[in-house]
Amino acid sequence: MSVSSGAASLLKRQLKEIRKSKDLQGISCGLFDDDDLFVWEVMLMISDDCKYYGGGFFRAKMTFPPSYPHMPPSLTFLAPIPFHPNIYPDGKLCISILHPPEEDQTGYELASERWSPVQSPETILVSTISLFHDPNTESPANVEAAILLREEREGKHKDFRKKCRRCVRESLGEE
Template sequence: MSTTPNAAASGQNSGSARLLQRQLMEMKRAKDLPGISVGLVKDTNIFEWEVMLMINDDCKYYGGAYFRAYMTFPAEYPLMPPKLVFQTPVPFHPNIYPSGELCISILHPPEEDRYGYESASERWSPVQTPETILVSVISLFSEPNDESPANLDAAKLLRAEREGGPKEFRKRVRKCVRESLGED
């Protein structure tokens, strides 16, 4: 008995949906995920999650912040990575494109990096989960990666500040935090 391509895709899709449903429920029940809240954008679509990240005062995003993002999972999940896109206001961050899309190694497809910057072990692997992704994102707010920036302006300002230059990065981040809190 042969399986048609559509039937195979449908089977993968339903397997992905069951996995995502289980992972969503686990995250909602987890008591050890401070600063992370997840839900569905629409109750009828398990492949699109709304994420709220509450960044604490102890990181570079001085004064704490609330950032909303959408995490969209492909039908091939967990074999292929989801995409995480911050909604307005988009955080001023070296690893977030001005469009809001997050750039982090673990969300890059599981293939050789054509530029040779990342090893295959740093890229997407099916052992990653929405929880590990979001914990990595929270950590990226504490320690931005300016080595391979998505936002060149943010990376340049961060480097200059680390080298004793003007506190322009901090100033832009504070503005971003105020916007996220509805103060601007």
């Protein structure tokens, strides 16, 4: 069995498990293209109790490499792209568990925080939902969002919240 056919079998099983799971509230997954198990369409429905993104529906594409599960997939948000410290302006999510399983050249992340084959689409999506509730401003993908969130936490203004609420409204088709 080739690496990619093993990966396809694993992805088929993992997608089926996610679809059946009662524990993954606010997460919906399917194939982006019916013929390609390596590209998933993901919908994240952020709960109303989330301070900045509550009530938002954010669509993303998770793309798995042929070497999965030895190498991580990527998760890219589609329009409208959430204004978030851990999401690049092009929509790509920046989170440690999606970084390749090697030593971090910058020394910021421990190898144990990066991708390993014990991770799964489920752990990625749960971690992503967690980032909506508690964004990481220490190593931002979107510097502007990180600065505005830090300033808001210091009580300087509410600009971060305003931009997030606009993203939520756009995600609901209200703008």
